[in-house]
Amino acid sequence: MLQKRVVVCLDVKEGRTTKGIQFQNNIDLGDPVEMAEAYYRQGVDELVFYDITASAEKRGIMIDVVRRVAERIFIPFCVGGGLTTAEDIKAVILAGAEKVSLNSQAVKNPELIRQGAKMYGSQSIVLAIDAKKDASMPCGYRVVINGGRTLTELDVLAWARRGHELGAGEIVLNSIDADGTKAGYELTITKLIGEALPIPVVASGGAGTPEHLRAVLQEGRADAALVASMVHYGTYSLAQIKDYLADHNVPVRR
């Protein structure tokens, strides 16, 4: 039986891992390569690196991080943030990433999804969607971009469907409302997307306890759950999370 994945997310700024709450007040957590290797040894199923470097001239640092990670860990990992062209996608994939994650840039230029899928296959193109609860939208959630600062006119479900049609092979659904709260994932929209689309959905935003992961992987129908601060600060180990999931009949890799 296909196992549910526990994915650790690292926000990387100018070559250092940071963590902010709702994209603000970033603090330094360490070297992303060393952190990646430690999580790899602890049995993480997949890693995601979001480059939140602001200045374009410092983006090259990320390619070096990707290359060094790929030399030291032998599981799939995904890289997102600041990828605006097909050339950007190519650079990250050739440095050794299995997948790229497109978010705001895919909204601004949906063709980027198609171009990426044509070059490296749908399995390498992840569409990350920041969702904000909004009763005026058809599915009840609005797509927001630029780290939640900019509202779009897109409905989350419609955009997820469009992304799949354009060639995205996986959706990362990040709840802007839940992000950083440690109060649990947003189950409603995660379940809606997971049931509507034939591609995997990774739940993101709000993880605080192993029970939150269980809920989103079972009730929320997610294929994978993304965690950050609950493991970065040592509140829980990956083993504790996976033991809890296995004890509650969630199939996980041990």
Add this chain to the structure above:
Amino acid sequence: MSGSTGETVGILDYDAGNLTSVENALRHLGFNWILSSEPEALKNTDRLIFPGDGHAATSMENLKARGLDRLLVDFAARGRPILGICVGSQIVLDSSEEGPTACLGLIRGTCLRLPGGDGLKVPHMGWNAVHFETDHALMAGVPQDSSFYFVHSYYTKPAANVQVLGTTDHGIRFVVGFAKDTLATWQFHPEKSGSAGLKLVDNFLKWRP
């Protein structure tokens, strides 16, 4: 976890996905390799890794365009080890439903689309436990039912006389590794499957069939 055997490993490059992770695995395990799309550059290597991502029919076209289909046939005929990975494990068979296309025919069998259904997503993407169906040097030291990383929509169905190495379950139980003579395959990506996967690669690189 390993040491080089002094051999040179050839990796087939035919625009079938990114091979960086295969190279990184060989570097980590301490082996020398040649990555090339030229049969001339690969024909004198000691063993071949035949990776692949993507579409079976496109992969066959790309192999033929470079003369790499003949290289694989010659290599098998000379009794040198070949490891097929992912699409590489599929197109060593006679044919694939993906296209459909005739394949290399190095081993009798065919490749079929995963049925999915009942909430099961296709492609089969992620970690799944592999049950080893036999004792074999290729799996030495790897725990039974270890998990490996899969990304595929088609599955292999080798003929009855082919030795099945492992199976997994995604709606149906299907073959994810088989061996015949000096040719062995894995449907999953051992180079992206953590320490268990690296051990499988290491075992292949030391395999004396």
